[in-house]
Amino acid sequence: MPVRPAANRAFTGSSDDVEAAFYDALNHADLDRLMACWADDEDIVCIPPGGPRLVGPAAIRQLFEEILGHGQVQVEVVAMHKLQTLASATHSTLERVRVQTQDGPRHAVVIATSVYHHSPQGWRLVLHHTSPGTPQELVRTESHGTGHLH
Secondary structure, three states: OOOOOOOHOOOOOHHHHHHHHHHHHOOOHHHHHHHHHOOOOOOOOOOOOOOOOOOOHHHHHHHHHHHOOOOEEEEEEEEEEEEEEEEEEEEEEEEEEHHHHOOOOEEEEEEEEEEEEEEEOOEEEEEEEEOOOHHHHHHHHHOOOOOOOO
């Protein structure tokens, strides 16, 4: 298993901190910082909306290189549901996303599931699965005012 940059091994914090760093890296188009949130494991998985299942850091890095090649991705988490144990955490989020494309900015509603494992290096992302959401989900969630997915 190849070892990635030391920045990955140096990152510490809770699963919430890793998630905040992941979204901050997207917001700043910082590929190295984004990849530092992932586990040092060839079995990590990322599934983009409508895309194929990508396994391993090289495939995931290539995906985010393409996404961030046009600039930052702005993500606003509208609602979150979390489940945490001693060694794993699952975060399910409803998000407003703005992505810069060749044709200009695109807006989307996204449902994301992120799974974090606690390793000797600290909490790390092992799975990020995103699916298209709907504007109706935003309206329904915002009208409840809970910040939790229903």
